[in-house]
Ligand SMILES: Nc1ncnc2c1ncn2[C@@H]1O[C@H](COP(=O)(O)OP(=O)(O)OP(=O)(O)O)[C@@H](O)[C@H]1O
């Protein structure tokens with residue numbers, strides 16, 4: 714896929730979360746977004762998902778400009794699979810129901826079609842044994858995998874991940890990162906905000922470094938990690954790779 718930002722700005726009250734981001738990201742399959750806390754990563758992801766509206770500027774996905782009127786945004790959101798840090802599963806529903814419900818309520822599938830779709834995905838991703846459990850009966854890693862299956866079930870054009878493993882211990886982190894690598898292997902388009910630099914480097918072909926509301930550096934991931942140019946990225950990598 715391909716992304717273009719044109720003078721994109723987003724403000725929260727007095728705070729400029731993103732200022733005048735103008736950038737074309739060439740064709741990629743997986744884009745990693747890295748940078749310090751508060752830099753604007755989630756804000757950019759939410760703009761791409763159509764969950765926030767910019768004050769100024771616009772963005773295009775695969776050369777199609779994202780219109781910001783309500784109808785267009787609603788339609789857009791239905792085509793994007795999003796996975797957040799907290800799994801956001803409904804606690805009173807089983808894992809399977811968590812996937813089935815949006816398919817029926819939001820995407821208009823019949824109950825039968827939704828069950829077939831969800832059941833096939835649970836089988837394929839080794840979650841069938843957990844289908845009838847409620848989120849509280851699943852580990853964090855299992856819950857996050859269910860959340861990812863829910864995002865895939867809607868047949869999204871692409872998937873957005875916002876720090877999908879930051880609430881997980883190392884073993885579960887590996888389980889979820891393996892899952893995301895598998896999705897990449899299937900040829901799905903991914904945009905991933907992560908603090909895990911080893912993973913960012915491995916999974917992505919393009920990378921954005923965002924700090925202070927600006928894209929300070931971008932490019933091919935292998936190149937960007939091997940020889941960062943801007944002092945801010947050099948400092949950031951030195952800090953996060955120290956331990
Ligand atoms: N809904 C909001 N209301 C007010 N301020 C917000 C809101 N969302 C984000 N901000 C502010 O905008 C700035 C950018 O936030 P953002 O969540 O995009 O950062 P981030 O790079 O994702 O950080 P982190 O790595 O901690 O998740 C922060 O200073 C944050 O406090």
Ligand SMILES: [Mg+2]
Pocket residue numbers: 754755756875
């Ligand atoms: Mg964030």
